[in-house]
Amino acid sequence: MERTVTIGDAMDGETGLTRVGDVTIAGDRVLVGQPMERRVRVFSTRGEFIGFVGRQGAGPGEFEGLGRIGLLGDMFWVWDYHLNRIEYFSANYDHVSTLSLRGHPSVSASGLHLAGVLRDSSILARVMSSAAVAVSAPRAPEWLLRLDPKGFLRDSVAILRGIVPETEVIDGLQSDRRLYMTRPVFDRSLVAVWPDGSGFVVVDRESAAERVRHRYRVTKFDADADTVFRRDYPYEPIPISSAWLSRRVDQATGVHAGNRWGIVANRRRFRLAVREAFSDLEYFPAVAAVEAGPNGTTWLLRRIDEDSFEWEVLDTAGFPIGRFEEPPGARLAAAADLGGAWFHERDELDVPYIVRYEFRDR
Numbered sequence: 001m002e003r004t005v006t007i008g009d010a011m012d013g014e015t016g017l018t019r020v021g022d023v024t025i026a027g028d029r030v031l032v033g034q035p036m037e038r039r040v041r042v043f044s045t046r047g048e049f050i051g052f053v054g055r056q057g058a059g060p061g062e063f064e065g066l067g068r069i070g071l072l073g074d075m076f077w078v079w080d081y082h083l084n085r086i087e088y089f090s091a092n093y094d095h096v097s098t099l100s101l102r103g104h105p106s107v108s109a110s111g112l113h114l115a116g117v118l119r120d121s122s123i124l125a126r127v128m129s130s131a132a133v134a135v136s137a138p139r140a141p142e143w144l145l146r147l148d149p150k151g152f153l154r155d156s157v158a159i160l161r162g163i164v165p166e167t168e169v170i171d172g173l174q175s176d177r178r179l180y181m182t183r184p185v186f187d188r189s190l191v192a193v194w195p196d197g198s199g200f201v202v203v204d205r206e207s208a209a210e211r212v213r214h215r216y217r218v219t220k221f222d223a224d225a226d227t228v229f230r231r232d233y234p235y236e237p238i239p240i241s242s243a244w245l246s247r248r249v250d251q252a253t254g255v256h257a258g259n260r261w262g263i264v265a266n267r268r269r270f271r272l273a274v275r276e277a278f279s280d281l282e283y284f285p286a287v288a289a290v291e292a293g294p295n296g297t298t299w300l301l302r303r304i305d306e307d308s309f310e311w312e313v314l315d316t317a318g319f320p321i322g323r324f325e326e327p328p329g330a331r332l333a334a335a336a337d338l339g340g341a342w343f344h345e346r347d348e349l350d351v352p353y354i355v356r357y358e359f360r361d362r
Helices: 131-136 242-254 267-277
Strands: 002-007 023-026 029-034 039-044 049-053 066-072 075-080 085-089 095-100 112-117 123-127 142-147 153-160 166-169 179-182 190-193 199-204 214-222 227-235 287-292 298-305 308-314 320-324 331-337 340-346 352-358
Touching: 023 066, 023 331, 023 340, 029 066, 039 066, 066 112, 112 142, 112 190, 123 190, 131 166, 131 179, 153 199, 153 214, 166 267, 190 287, 199 287, 214 298, 242 267, 287 331, 298 331
Parallel strands: none
Antiparallel strands: 002 352, 023 029, 029 039, 039 049, 066 075, 075 085, 085 095, 112 123, 123 142, 142 153, 166 179, 190 199, 199 214, 214 227, 287 298, 298 308, 308 320, 331 340, 340 352
């Protein structure tokens, strides 16, 4: 891979990036979500700064919680997860409209989490339970819903399975306290929506129960939620070693080691409780992430061993056409085109950058 464009300048108030959220490519523009600032920075694909979109607030075109960014025709949209609404902007970055999600009498709008917007302006949303509900039934199926352009429930399009990220720890804490934590590995289904709304993909990746050849499933849908393909892919399960799990337990419990909030009563029991809470799976799921790539391709982050990954690219019919590893210290930010991609990097001072790498034949 060859590094060709760098976005970000620690010494410049306009081009300098703060914490990076969603990154979306809109033609010759790069839209970079800035959750801390509650606005979007816009750059050209050559790295030139163009302007800002939005600001903090609850008015039209403002954000309290800046989430996903996507495209709808010649417009783009930004999801505000705190205000539970979508803000639409023109190609000239002017605010066009606001849409609040309304859900259904059986589904609280506050429990809807946006997955994306489809080409006909319908909305895909996951029904997300609170942490308290999720830990009480960690393998309960989750619905992927389609809402109409006004934000009302239209139908359900998929069922998501596997164990949820949330888990609960009580033992070792003060008697009236409980702590919700995120598992270091979980196998809930993954969802990705093409930024232009042309379809979406679901990856079912429930972990193996024993060390025999296992399969994960990729299902691609078009903009009408009709199935384009459904394929199973075999793989050899990778066991979660005791040493790997211990490192993750150390990291998780280290945050509370100083007991700054006064909630840990017995550190040994607390650590044992965290380890037990993290031990639901014996094998890693084969796929760690999915991206809806350019030209209808699907990009899967495949686990190679305990701590190594590579991206595998599937064509429009679901057949593998290429693989690549992320540059050292980088993570994929946007699958721009088949010639390259944008990655999120940080320098030695922890300053963030968005970097374009071109793929080169080996």
